Amino acid sequence: xxxxxxxxxxFRHIFSESTVAGPLAVLFGIFVLLSIFVPKFFSFRSITxxxxxxxxxxxxxxxxxxxxxxxEFDLSVGALMAVGGYLFGGLAMAGQPLxxxxxxxxxxxxxxxxxxxxLVSTGIPSFIVTLGTKYLYRGLLWVITAGTMLQTVDRLPxxxxxxxxxxxxxxxxxxxxxxxxxIWLMVLVILFQIILSRTRFGNHVFAVGGNAGAALxxxxxxxxxKILCFAISGLMAGISGILLFSQYYTVRVASGDGxxxxxxxxxxxxxxxxxxxxxxxxxxxxxxxxxxxxxxxxVLMNISFIPADNFEAIVGVTIILAAIFNNYLRNRN
Amino acid sequence: xxxxxxxxxxLALVCVLLSACQATPAASTEPAAEANAEQSAExxxxxxxxxxxxxxxxxxxxxxxxxxxxxxxSMCALEDGIKTAAKQMGVEIEILGPEKYDIDQTAALIDQxxxxxxxxxxxxxxxxxxxxxxxxxxxxxxIPVIAxxxxxxxxxxDIAYLTYLGMDESQAGAQAAAKLIEAGAKKGVCVNDQVGSxxxxxxxxxxxxxxxxxxxxxxALEVKSQDGKEIAxxxxxxxxxxxxxxxxxxxxxxxxxxxxxxxxAGVKHIAxxxxxxxxxxxxxxxxxFAIDQQPFMQGYNAVMYLLLDxxxxxxxxxxxxxxxxxxxxxxxxxxxxQPDKPVxxxxxxxxxxxxxxxxxxxxxGMEEAAQQMGVKLTILGPDKFDLEKTAALIDQxxxxxxxxxxxxxxxxxxxxxxxxxxxxxxIPVATYDTGLGPEQDGIPYMTFWGSEDYVQGYYxxxxxxxxxxxxxxxxNHQVGHSGLDARCKGFTDALTEKGIPAEVLGVKGEDAAxxxxxxxxxxTANSDVDGYLTLGPSGSxxxxxxxxxTGLEPGSFIHASFDISASGVKAIKEGNTSxxxxxxxxxxxxxxxxxxxxxxxxxxxxxxxxxATGPGFVDKSNVEIVEKLAGTYR
Numbered sequence: 022x023x024x025x026x027x028x029x030x031x032f033r034h035i036f037s038e039s040t041v042a043g044p045l046a047v048l049f050g051i052f053v054l055l056s057i058f059v060p061k062f063f064s065f066r067s068i069t070x071x072x073x074x075x076x077x078x079x080x081x082x083x084x085x086x087x088x089x090x091x092x093e094f095d096l097s098v099g100a101l102m103a104v105g106g107y108l109f110g111g112l113a114m115a116g117q118p119l120x121x122x123x124x125x126x127x128x129x130x131x132x133x134x135x136x137x138x139x140l141v142s143t144g145i146p147s148f149i150v151t152l153g154t155k156y157l158y159r160g161l162l163w164v165i166t167a168g169t170m171l172q173t174v175d176r177l178p179x180x181x182x183x184x185x186x187x188x189x190x191x192x193x194x195x196x197x198x199x200x201x202x203x204i205w206l207m208v209l210v211i212l213f214q215i216i217l218s219r220t221r222f223g224n225h226v227f228a229v230g231g232n233a234g235a236a237l238x239x240x241x242x243x244x245x246x247k248i249l250c251f252a253i254s255g256l257m258a259g260i261s262g263i264l265l266f267s268q269y270y271t272v273r274v275a276s277g278d279g280x281x282x283x284x285x286x287x288x289x290x291x292x293x294x295x296x297x298x299x300x301x302x303x304x305x306x307x308x309x310x311x312x313x314x315x316x317x318x319x320v321l322m323n324i325s326f327i328p329a330d331n332f333e334a335i336v337g338v339t340i341i342l343a344a345i346f347n348n349y350l351r352n353r354n
Numbered sequence: 355x356x357x358x359x360x361x362x363x364x365l366a367l368v369c370v371l372l373s374a375c376q377a378t379p380a381a382s383t384e385p386a387a388e389a390n391a392e393q394s395a396e397x398x399x400x401x402x403x404x405x406x407x408x409x410x411x412x413x414x415x416x417x418x419x420x421x422x423x424x425x426x427x428s429m430c431a432l433e434d435g436i437k438t439a440a441k442q443m444g445v446e447i448e449i450l451g452p453e454k455y456d457i458d459q460t461a462a463l464i465d466q467x468x469x470x471x472x473x474x475x476x477x478x479x480x481x482x483x484x485x486x487x488x489x490x491x492x493x494x495x496x497i498p499v500i501a502x503x504x505x506x507x508x509x510x511x512d513i514a515y516l517t518y519l520g521m522d523e524s525q526a527g528a529q530a531a532a533k534l535i536e537a538g539a540k541k542g543v544c545v546n547d548q549v550g551s552x553x554x555x556x557x558x559x560x561x562x563x564x565x566x567x568x569x570x571x572x573x574a575l576e577v578k579s580q581d582g583k584e585i586a587x588x589x590x591x592x593x594x595x596x597x598x599x600x601x602x603x604x605x606x607x608x609x610x611x612x613x614x615x616x617x618x619a620g621v622k623h624i625a626x627x628x629x630x631x632x633x634x635x636x637x638x639x640x641x642x643f644a645i646d647q648q649p650f651m652q653g654y655n656a657v658m659y660l661l662l663d664x665x666x667x668x669x670x671x672x673x674x675x676x677x678x679x680x681x682x683x684x685x686x687x688x689x690x691x692q693p694d695k696p697v698x699x700x701x702x703x704x705x706x707x708x709x710x711x712x713x714x715x716x717x718x719g720m721e722e723a724a725q726q727m728g729v730k731l732t733i734l735g736p737d738k739f740d741l742e743k744t745a746a747l748i749d750q751x752x753x754x755x756x757x758x759x760x761x762x763x764x765x766x767x768x769x770x771x772x773x774x775x776x777x778x779x780x781i782p783v784a785t786y787d788t789g790l791g792p793e794q795d796g797i798p799y800m801t802f803w804g805s806e807d808y809v810q811g812y813y814x815x816x817x818x819x820x821x822x823x824x825x826x827x828x829x830n831h832q833v834g835h836s837g838l839d840a841r842c843k844g845f846t847d848a849l850t851e852k853g854i855p856a857e858v859l860g861v862k863g864e865d866a867a868x869x870x871x872x873x874x875x876x877x878t879a880n881s882d883v884d885g886y887l888t889l890g891p892s893g894s895x896x897x898x899x900x901x902x903x904t905g906l907e908p909g910s911f912i913h914a915s916f917d918i919s920a921s922g923v924k925a926i927k928e929g930n931t932s933x934x935x936x937x938x939x940x941x942x943x944x945x946x947x948x949x950x951x952x953x954x955x956x957x958x959x960x961x962x963x964x965x966a967t968g969p970g971f972v973d974k975s976n977v978e979i980v981e982k983l984a985g986t987y988r
Contacts, residue, residue: 070871
């Protein structure tokens with residue numbers, strides 16, 4: 022009795038202390054269920070496909086999570102992803118890939134800063150500010166590019182470094198399609214998780230999101246924290262655009278449309294609170310994986326009365342259930 | 355935990371270093387095919403350059419017909435069209451035919467013409483079975499072939515020529531029957547003096563079927579002479595017959611001989627083909643309508659399409675490019691041609707080449723057509739997308755009273771009033787690029803030059819079937835977009851008609867990684883699917899990534915897509931894509947000018963409300979030309 026009580030206590034302790042335990046349990050549970058009941062799910066082709074589908078969203082979700090923990094949203098990330106893709110792709114095609122890389126990162130971060138400055142200067146909710154800048158940035162992009170799709174057939178080495186096939190890994194697993202973007206994503210997740218959980222800035226992010234007034238009273242520069250979080254959000258969107266162009270050699274003005282909501286969904290499914298003050302980068306990655314896994318599972322199930330173009334409904338239901346589950350765990354503990 | 359993070363970071367860095375050391379594929383030296391925007395100072399009008407660009411090569415085309423103008427007057431207008439087009443377009447031509455109606459000799463002439471290796475071959479497919487091998491030899495030798503005046507289209511004839519310029523004979527017969535029934539007819543007869551001609555047989559078949567479908571009686575009557583006695587005998591035995599259609603000028607002569615001698619009361623008549631005799635009978639009321647398949651247009655367009663194919667890889671969109679039927683009544687028959695009439699045209703569009711590179715290609719087509727046909731052309735458009743301004747420009751164009759106007763119907767409600775003012779002023783109007791056709795737009799302009807999404811999807815599907823698809827999927831990257839939905843519908847309908855399973859896979863086009871994974875999952879769950887249609891680069895790029903990741907070999911699947919792109923061109927060359935379809939914007943511009951000029955100078959009316967420019971197929975046969983000309987002529 023004592024032993025099982027201690028196991029239950031340990032289990033409860035894990036779930037109460039860890040923000041990722043719940044989402045991880047959900048991820049594991051869905052993975053097991055799909056592996057058992059869905060034909061051909063448990064294959065390296067499917068699994069690496071799920072991972073690859075999560076990388077672009079996952080990169081954006083990192084920045085979105087930081088921002089949501091601080092109590093804000095950024096709906097302009099999709100547009101910034103397209104901006105990053107055009108800057109990198111355009112300059113790479115002109116023979117200046119490194120300059121393109123630098124500009125894509127700097128410009129998208131700066132555009133994120135603009136979001137933050139408007140927010141802190143005007144006090145308008147971030148939802149509204151970034152809703153406006155979403156159309157502004159995409160509209161400017163349309164004007165500058167004349168709506169022209171950017172595409173290349175040249176295969177520069179930098180594309181391979183950024184998002185080429187990870188052949189040294191693929192050779193060991195039949196039909197696997199691991200890509201370098203996985204590496205970059207893991208580096209970013211680890212980096213930003215460390216920043217969030219081990220640095221003063223990270224503490225400030227939680228504090229501002231938990232109670233901005235109290236944080237201000239404690240001497241936290243709330244405005245600076247928020248602006249920085251917006252800059253990170255923009256930067257991550259730019260990285261996502263760079264990875265997009267590196268893999269598909271194409272970017273359109275409409276690229277990234279809708280990514281904002283997917284990133285928010287990934288963050289929420291991964292345990293980040295909409296109200297701010299709680300969340301984790303690992304959780305966001307797990308959330309992106311859960312959504313991608315469900316989507317793949319529905320397609321693989323080949324259910325005749327659920328046409329493949331209706332699987333978004335399944336994903337929508339799951340997002341709600343995951344959020345309820347996370348909320349239950351949090352309240353219970 | 356901290357140590358674990360450090361270990362993970364180090365591991366990640368090692369992986370990055372390893373991946374950077376992987377052998378990278380050699381960079382392709384092919385330039386990206388991007389459209390280049392032309393920047394030109396304009397105040398809404400773009401004057402036409404003195405000489406348009408184009409190919410400097412002089413081509414030679416040979417035309418083989420089952421009859422010649424020298425002994426068959428019905429071919430004179432057609433040969434006139436060929437000669438006029440050849441002169442305007444700078445093409446050398448030769449017209450061959452037997453000395454009398456002789457199918458075997460005609461087949462021999464096709465062999466002779468093909469052996470001379472002309473740059474293009476036009477011919478009448480009077481007997482597809484007899485001509486098939488000869489035509490196929492020419493096609494296999496790389497000679498573009500076009501059919502006119504006789505034939506049923508490449509699909510029905512089972513010969514892969516570009517298109518048939520003429521009319522759907524069966525449909526024309528059916529329409530003639532419908533008009534006679536509308537006029538009160540109850541028993542019809544189709545008089546056929548061209549025994550063995552598939553066109554004549556089809557005309558009668560369509561005619562008879564329409565009557566019988568409406569529970570009336572009808573039959574075909576073969577005649578051998580032009581004296582009208584066989585027709586008189588028929589009417590003696592069938593006193594209740596009250597409607598006649600004659601399949602050609604000779605059978606019309608026979609009917610008129612009968613009418614002049616027997617003077618039958620209450621017999622309604624429609625005549626296929628037009629000459630002065632038929633014209634006068636229409637004006638006198640003996641003949642209700644003359645059906646014109648506009649042979650001048652057949653000849654003219656035969657030269658035009660062969661030249662567009664040779665120069666720019668532009669092909670006719672549909673298996674049958676209708677030149678008729680056009681029903682001429684007393685008002686419209688016998689209008690004299692004015693081939694040297696000076697013509698001024700104004701085009702009004704909602705965007706311009708100066709800021710939208712797509713329109714540069716459309717305008718290129720207009721400019722070249724104007725230059726070849728010797729007409730003055732002005733193109734108007736707002737300095738940015740502005741529907742109100744565009745509508746005002748239509749008014750402005752109408753006020754200038756040009757001989758003809760081409761315009762876009764971007765908003766059929768807002769534009770209706772200014773367009774109707776132009777039409778009511780008697781100025782011929784053709785529309786292009788944006789519009790739904792006169793019926794759907796509710797505006798009675800002549801025709802719309804552009805492409806219909808459903809039609810493109812349908813013919814794309816048929817072509818994939820012909821290439822051996824056994825199960826197909828249409829990957830729609832924007833479900834709910836009416837145009838894309840229509841493309842998929844056309845595709846699935848085409849496959850379903852042929853008994854091949856097909857469905858739609860909806861994906862979110864803005865997230866390429868997700869699209870690729872969904873396609874991969876779909877393939878995993880449905881590995882018997884071997885036909886993939888993507889609707890544009892948003893679908894095709896992730897599809898190519900899926901093929902590369904999965905290691906599928908060219909030939910193990912059939913892929914087609916829409917809209918030309920650099921990667922699409924590359925994929926065609928590598929065999930990963932069978933063909934790409936586009937709306938052929940050059941043809942949109944060229945065709946609009948051409949149809950207005952033919953109307954103004956020759957009273958030739960487009961036969962259909964929609965003059966399809968797409969699907970234009972880009973495949974291995976023309977990808978080299980298309981690649982060179984992307985953004986300019988394609």
